[in-house]
Amino acid sequence: MEHAPFELVADLLADPDYGWSIGSFGAIGEFVRDADEEARMRREPGRVEIVTARGAIRVVAIPDLTGLAWDSLSADGESWGHALAFCLPRPGTPGTVVVELGPDDSAIRIEDRASILFDLGVGAGCVHMCARTGDPDLVHALRAAVGQALLSVPGIMPAVLRAQPHRVLLSPAGRIEVFQPIPPADGKSPAGPHTHLLPKLIAKDRTHSANVPIPDGWQSVLSAHPRSPWRTMTGERHPFDPALDRAFAPLLDRFGLAEDVRVATDLAAAVDRGSPETTSWPDSRRGRTKARIVLRRLAAAGDARVKPWRAMHDRAPVEIEEGEEV
Numbered sequence: 001m002e003h004a005p006f007e008l009v010a011d012l013l014a015d016p017d018y019g020w021s022i023g024s025f026g027a028i029g030e031f032v033r034d035a036d037e038e039a040r041m042r043r044e045p046g047r048v049e050i051v052t053a054r055g056a057i058r059v060v061a062i063p064d065l066t067g068l069a070w071d072s073l074s075a076d077g078e079s080w081g082h083a084l085a086f087c088l089p090r091p092g093t094p095g096t097v098v099v100e101l102g103p104d105d106s107a108i109r110i111e112d113r114a115s116i117l118f119d120l121g122v123g124a125g126c127v128h129m130c131a132r133t134g135d136p137d138l139v140h141a142l143r144a145a146v147g148q149a150l151l152s153v154p155g156i157m158p159a160v161l162r163a164q165p166h167r168v169l170l171s172p173a174g175r176i177e178v179f180q181p182i183p184p185a186d187g188k189s190p191a192g193p194h195t196h197l198l199p200k201l202i203a204k205d206r207t208h209s210a211n212v213p214i215p216d217g218w219q220s221v222l223s224a225h226p227r228s229p230w231r232t233m234t235g236e237r238h239p240f241d242p243a244l245d246r247a248f249a250p251l252l253d254r255f256g257l258a259e260d261v262r263v264a265t266d267l268a269a270a271v272d273r274g275s276p277e278t279t280s281w282p283d284s285r286r287g288r289t290k291a292r293i294v295l296r297r298l299a300a301a302g303d304a305r306v307k308p309w310r311a312m313h314d315r316a317p318v319e320i321e322e323g324e325e326v
Contacts, residue, residue, distance in 0.1 A: 002255055004067035004086050009059055010048045012084075012224055014041065019225035019233065020057055022169040022176045024124035025208055026201025029169035029176040030225075031057040031193050032233060049108055055193025056108040059174040059222060064088065068220075069248075069255035070213050071293045077314070078300075079230035079240075080293045082248045083212075084255065085220035088172060090125040090207055097121045098145045098153075104132050104168070108177055117168065118142045120150045122197060125207045125219040126172055129197065131165040138163035151199050167195040171221035191234055213257055213286045226251075240300045263290045271298065276309045 012018050016039075019032040033039055033052050042049045046061040065086050072081040104117040115134040123129050133139060138159055145153040160182070167178045178193045189196070207219035214220060227233055229244040252260075263282055270279040282288050292314045298306045 002067055004065050004255070006046065006059075006061035006065075008067075009065075009086065009222070009224075010043055013048050013050060013057070013059060014043075017227040017233065020176065021223045021225065022127060022171045022173070022221065023129070023196075023223075024127045024219070025204055025206040026198040027120075027122045027124070027127070027129040027169075027196070029129070029167055029178055029193070029195045031055050031176045031178075033192070034233075051108055052193075054178075054180050056177040056179075057174065058108050062088075062172050065173065065221070066218075067251075067255035068214060068257070069251045070257060070260060071252070071290065072211070073289045073293055074230070076237075078296060079228070079237075080296055081228040081230070082226045082252075084224040084226065084251055085212070085214060086173060086222040086224075087214060087218045088126065088221050090217055090219040095119070095121050096149055097147050098142060098150050100143060100146055101130065106175070107132070107168075108175070112166065112177075115166070116142075118146075120197075122150060122202050124202075124205055126221060127207070127219070128170040129195070130168040130170060131160065132168050132177075133163055133165035135163040135165065138165060151202075169195070173222040210285070211289070213259075242301070245297070245300075257286070257290075259284070259286055260290045263287050264294050267291050267294045268298075271303075271305055271309065274305065276312050281313060 013020070016033050016035040019030060021028055021030045023029055033050070037052055040051045047058065049058045050056065065088065067084065067086055069082070069084045072083050074080055098121050099119040101117040101119055103114055105113055107113045107115070112132065115132045116139050117130050117132045119128050119130050131142065133142075141156060141159040145156055150156060161184065164181050167182075169176045176193070178195050180190050180193055182195070183189060208214055226248050227244055229241045231237055282291050295306045295310050295314050299310060
């Protein structure tokens with residue numbers, strides 16, 4: 001994996017066609033903004049911040065930040081997406097109990113700095129999910145929960161839903177703050193910045209899904225989500241946009257997986273030979289995923305030669321883990 005310069009990250013942050021997240025498996029915060037949404041961006045050496053009425057993000061320069069880019073397979077049988085993670089080696093698991101951190105002196109907006117920040121103890125590795133509130137009842141309830149596992153405390157989640165605290169995701173690369181309300185358990189996440197807290201996934205103490213090709217011992221401390229060549233930022237399907245696919249190609253070339261390059265090269269050569277029945281198929285989960293994406297990309301470009309290849313290799317259901325969005 002290659003070192004990712006801060007200026008590259010800052011440039012991508014300025015593009016509203018990129019969404020961002022900080023999180024671990026089951027506890028994640030996402031920052032998204034519309035192209036025409038009012039936003040205040042502040043960029044200075046080693047730091048960049050964006051604030052909207054719905055949320056905020058701050059990214060800081062840190063040494064040894066490493067980039068990893070890949071294509072992700074969609075379950076619709078035709079499309080794919082793009083992903084870019086900025087990673088560090090994973091440390092030990094942080095505390096798994098509620099901790100009061102005090103007034104949030106590092107809040108992006110000045111008016112939020114007097115509110116009290118609590119680490120909820122649900123992150124993994126070097127990622128922390130926090131709640132920030134000035135509501136006296138919720139401050140009292142969270143102080144009573146200090147030292148306990150959040151989800152074991154009777155009545156704590158209804159108290160959180162009543163008070164609607166800001167959610168703050170922290171990592172060595174910065175923070176994401178979500179100001180929008182938390183939907184009810186049976187509700188839909190709002191458009192724009194939002195969080196997910198999924199107890200079954202948190203219990204696995206993992207930094208990411210098995211479908212994310214981050215190497216063992218590493219974790220994302222900041223993830224970028226470029227607009228898919230097949231979908232809008234809010235997920236609505238549209239015809240394939242080759243310009244969006246080409247726009248991601250330099251990042252894929254620079255930060256892509258060696259296995260992906262090898263699979264793409266070998267499969268392209270095999271398609272040229274025209275031998276789907278005698279060509280060996282990748283034996284790793286990631287290799288199979290990348291090979292299917294190569295076939296889909298060729299099909300989207302109008303290459304009729306891949307039809308028998310896709311009939312043979314791109315019909316199985318996509319391997320999706322619980323809690324993943326596709």
